[in-house]
Amino acid sequence: MTRTSTDKAHGSFLSRPGVRRLIPFAVITAIALIFIFENSASVEIRLLIPIVTMPLWGALLIAWALGMLACLFTLRRRPNRHSRRAD
Known part of the structure; x- marks a missing residue:
C-alpha cells in the first residue's frame, strides 16, 4: 500500500x-518554573548600588525571563547570518 497526500x-x-x-x-520551561516558584524565601539582592529585598522566586523569574529574551534574539538573528552567499 502506498501513502497518499491525505495520509501525510x-x-x-x-x-x-x-x-x-x-x-x-x-x-x-515547566521544570524551571517549578523550581522558581518552590523558592519563596526573601533574599537581599545587590543591584550595582542599591540593595533590594525581594522573594527569591521573583529574582529567579526575572533572570529566567531575561534568558528567554536573549535566546529569542539569538535564534532570530541566526538565519540571517547564514543566508548570505559568498560571491
Missing part, C-alpha cells in the same frame, strides 16, 4: 518537526 496530512501530531522542537522547550 493526518499523520501523528508528534511527528511534525515544529512540535518535536517545542517539546524540549516546554519540558525545560
